[in-house]
Amino acid sequence: MAFRYPSFNRRGFVGLAGSAAAFLSCACGRAHAQQPEKGGAIPGGEISAKSTMLGAGSDLLQSRGPVSAINMYLNGFHFYADDMGRQIEAHHYCSHVTEEFYQCVIYDGNEPHSRLIGIEYIVSERIFKSLPEEEKALWHSHRHEALAGELIMPGIPATVQHIAIATLVSTYGKTWHTWQIDKDSSLPTGIPQLMMAFTADGQLKSEMIKSRDKELGTYTSQAKTSREDLASSASQPDAAADAWKSGTTQQLVLTKTPLLNRR
Known part of the structure; x- marks a missing residue:
């Protein structure tokens, strides 16, 4: 594979400026720590001037690479599949x-150093219906949210957002949170957990909606009113999705198992 010299575009200029700033920081001691704005501090100390320079x-x-393909930002809410009381605001950055x-990566905020807390895959209704029944139990519908x-x-302007949401209303998502930030926001301890989405009014805590709207300057109630026309064309969720509605659900647990094919 031939080496390609980087073109001197906007990103290259910003990177070059960042490199210069990093070199200057060497003479000024250590760089500032880049901590998420929410939750407890992540251990490890301040980022050094050397690390800043290498990053630049x-x-x-x-x-x-694949990160450059991300072209959609969604904000929503999840709950742990086995505990609706544990509710998490999720910032999705998705590629089509x-x-x-x-496919989406999920953060606990929309700042450059927000915590990476999970992933979500989103499929059309047609693809979802093609899945095995036991697989469908891991997925949630998007109709209500x-x-x-x-x-x-x-x-995104309301008119454009309406068009985009119309393409998502009948889709399904499979979500795993790899960082249980409601238990420990300083480190991603524990194991990944299956997450679900809400299916009726009154399930999502009102204070979470109010907090989101205040922080992002959004109006959930107005969005709800503007989408009333989508209800007639949106399919009812498949009964095999949102498995928690049966009163039991699936969730990950750790077990010890023999190692196979050791070398």
């Missing part, structure tokens, strides 16, 4: 892989 160089010379498949205004696209 990487930003200038290396491609962001095919017309019927999205889309119609209720709980799922929003911050910064």
Whole structure:
């Protein structure tokens, strides 16, 4: 594979400026710590001038690969599949892989150093219906959160957002949170957990909606009203999704198991 010299575009200019700033910081001691704005501090101390300089160089010379394909920001809410009382605000950054498949990384905020807390895969209704029945139990529907205004696209004009949400209202998501930030926001301890989405009014805590709207400058109630027309065209969720509604659900637990194919 031939080496490609980086083009001197806007990103290259920013990277070059960052490198210069990093070199200057060497003469001024250590760089400031880059901590998330929410929750407890992540251990490890301040980021050194050396690390800052190396990061600036990487930003200038290396491609962001799949990260550069992210082109949609969604904000919504999840709850742990086995405990609806544990509710988490989720900032999704998604890439549209095919017309019927999205993949998203999930953070606890929308700042550069927010915590990476999980992933979500989103599929069309057609793909969901093709899944085995036992697989469907791991997925949740998006109909309610889309119609209720709980799922929003911050910064997008209402008319454009309406079109985008219309394409998501009948989709399904499978979500794993790898960081249980409601238990420990300083480190990702424990094991990944299956998450679900809400299916009716009154399930999501009102204070979470109020906090989100205040922080992002959004209006959930207005979004709900503007999407009333989508209800007639949105399919009712498949009964195999949202498995928690039966009163039992699936969740990950750790077990010891023999190691296979050791070498």
